[in-house]
Amino acid sequence: xxxxxxxxxTLTAYDKGPxxxxxxxxxxxPRRRLSRRNIIVYGTLIVVALYYLLPLYVMIMTSLKGMPExxxxxxxxxxxxxxxxxxxxxxxxxxxxxxxxxxxRGFWNSVRITIPSTIISIAVASVNGYALANWRFKGxxxxxxxxxxxxxxxxxxxxxxxxxVLREMGVYGTLTGLVIVHTIFGMPILTLLxxxxxxxxxxxxxxxxxVDGAGFWTIYFKIMLPMSLPIFVVAMILQVTGIWNDFLFxxxxxxxxxxxxxxxxxxxxxxxxxxxxxNVNMAATILTGAVPLVVYFVSGRLxxxxxxxxxxKG
Numbered sequence: 001x002x003x004x005x006x007x008x009x010t011l012t013a014y015d016k017g018p019x020x021x022x023x024x025x026x027x028x029x030p031r032r033r034l035s036r037r038n039i040i041v042y043g044t045l046i047v048v049a050l051y052y053l054l055p056l057y058v059m060i061m062t063s064l065k066g067m068p069e070x071x072x073x074x075x076x077x078x079x080x081x082x083x084x085x086x087x088x089x090x091x092x093x094x095x096x097x098x099x100x101x102x103x104x105r106g107f108w109n110s111v112r113i114t115i116p117s118t119i120i121s122i123a124v125a126s127v128n129g130y131a132l133a134n135w136r137f138k139g140x141x142x143x144x145x146x147x148x149x150x151x152x153x154x155x156x157x158x159x160x161x162x163x164x165v166l167r168e169m170g171v172y173g174t175l176t177g178l179v180i181v182h183t184i185f186g187m188p189i190l191t192l193l194x195x196x197x198x199x200x201x202x203x204x205x206x207x208x209x210x211v212d213g214a215g216f217w218t219i220y221f222k223i224m225l226p227m228s229l230p231i232f233v234v235a236m237i238l239q240v241t242g243i244w245n246d247f248l249f250x251x252x253x254x255x256x257x258x259x260x261x262x263x264x265x266x267x268x269x270x271x272x273x274x275x276x277x278x279n280v281n282m283a284a285t286i287l288t289g290a291v292p293l294v295v296y297f298v299s300g301r302l303x304x305x306x307x308x309x310x311x312x313k314g
Contacts, residue, residue, distance in 0.1 A: 063087060063283035070278055086279035090287060094280055095271065096264040097256055103287055105257075106264035110244055110291075112175055113260055117182035118239040122232065125187050129194025130220055134206050144195070151188035159252055166253065173255045181253055182243050190235050197231040198224060233299045241292040261288050 058075050063086050065079040092102040099105065131137070132144050162181060163172060171177035201224070209219045250260040259267075265288045269281045 059282040059286055063279050063286060065279055067277060067279060086283040090280050090284035094268045094284060096267040103261055103264055103284055106259055106261035109175065109258055110260040113178055113182065114240055114243045117179045117243050118236060121183045121186040121190060121239055122235045125190030125235065126194045128191040130198050130224055132195045133198035135216065147188040147191050151192065155185065155248065172253065175254065175258050178249060178253045181249055186239050186242065193231060193235060197228060201227060237296055237299065240295050244292050
């Protein structure tokens with residue numbers, strides 16, 4: 001009898017003929033997909049996405065049109081005849097002052113500025129954060145406090161003193177001087193991120209390595225670095241985005257032949273000579289912002305993981 005009851009409870013009935021009731025699924029009733037909460041959440045996300053994507057759409061459409069079509073005035077309409085001439089002119093022919101070689105010169109200047117600044121600042125800041133998190137030396141808290149204060153000092157306050165220092169070093173107006181400036185200004189916030197991230201790693205790993213006789217650099221290279229890919233990606237994105245998009249330091253600490261891409265973009269867009277070529281301006285703007293966007297989209301998942309791990313712990 002018990003076996004029959006168990007069998008009746010476990011077997012699913014099925015319809016063998018008219019009038020027979022089929023057993024339905026058991027458990028909680030599935031939640032409706034179009035609930036009020038989902039409509040509000042997804043509706044808000046769609047509106048925000050459109051708000052940020054609409055200007056990009058207008059820029060792309062405008063950059064693919066000729067000037068006669070732009071003068072018609074319908075900025076949201078797709079181009080009737082696609083042309084890449086504005087992109088070619090923005091890259092290789094647009095005048096950025098006395099030079100008329102487009103953004104190509106500024107692009108390579110930005111590459112020569114961004115790569116060493118990013119590598120040096122991340123390398124030094126990661127060591128700083130590792131030392132502050134795991135090796136408590138005398139004055140560590142004071143050193144960390146000074147770094148944090150330095151992260152919130154307005155850049156404009158220190159421009160003139162930095163000009164004097166770079167002039168005395170003989171690197172004012174050069175790419176080397178600009179690399180030094182970006183490296184120093186990126187140090188405080190990166191040190192904070194690395195310090196918080198390393199402080200969140202299991203302390204037992206560090207203690208076990210110390211017991212086994214591992215020293216400062218052995219622990220750093222063989223234990224800390226392999227576990228720190230997310231925070232390194234965060235630091236890279238922050239530095240690449242900040243350095244590549246910088247305008248103030250580029251225009252203050254370099255000469256025209258060393259201007260980064262953002263300064264040349266400003267010269268193209270704000271030119272007062274000749275006809276205003278909006279398609280060239282839009283193409284130049286997209287070209288200038290392409291590198292940070294590509295870096296973020298390629299490593300966006302690690303960026304979110306690193307921010308969550310390194311920004312709230314410590």
